[in-house]
Amino acid sequence: MSDFYLLSKPNCGLCQQALLQVHQQPLEQPVTLAMVDISDDPALLEEYANLVPVLIRAKDDAELRWPFQQLMEFLSQ
Template identity: 35%
Template sequence: MTRLILYARPECGLCQDLEQELRVLQPDLGFELRVIDIDRDPALVERWGTRVPVLTTADDRLICEYFLDPAALRAICRPDECV
């Protein structure tokens, strides 16, 4: 199963929207999603700053920032279906 990480902030509307979109797609694409509040870790604040939400793979490959990129997500979750 593909493991994804969503770096976010609790009060961020874009973050909430992206998480909601991912939760809708999760059953179909079969990925595991971990949401991390960057404000709980100074190193993550330093790394991501205002660039949240950021979606990455568990091995730190960037999928998208700010808004969902459905094609990039599907390519990560189902590489055999890439064209």
């Protein structure tokens, strides 16, 4: 099982699309996905305000930015 974080913010339509894309992937191994509201953290808000949604892989802090072109590969690594 792998851990991932989806950086999002309130009223973000792209974030909802990103979440749906992650849930629709036909994965062989389950993943744990935590939602992170960047508006709760000034440092995250400053860094990612115009970039969300961003998917982060916890084991190596790799980032996949929207649009998620290689989502399946990113989730499987």
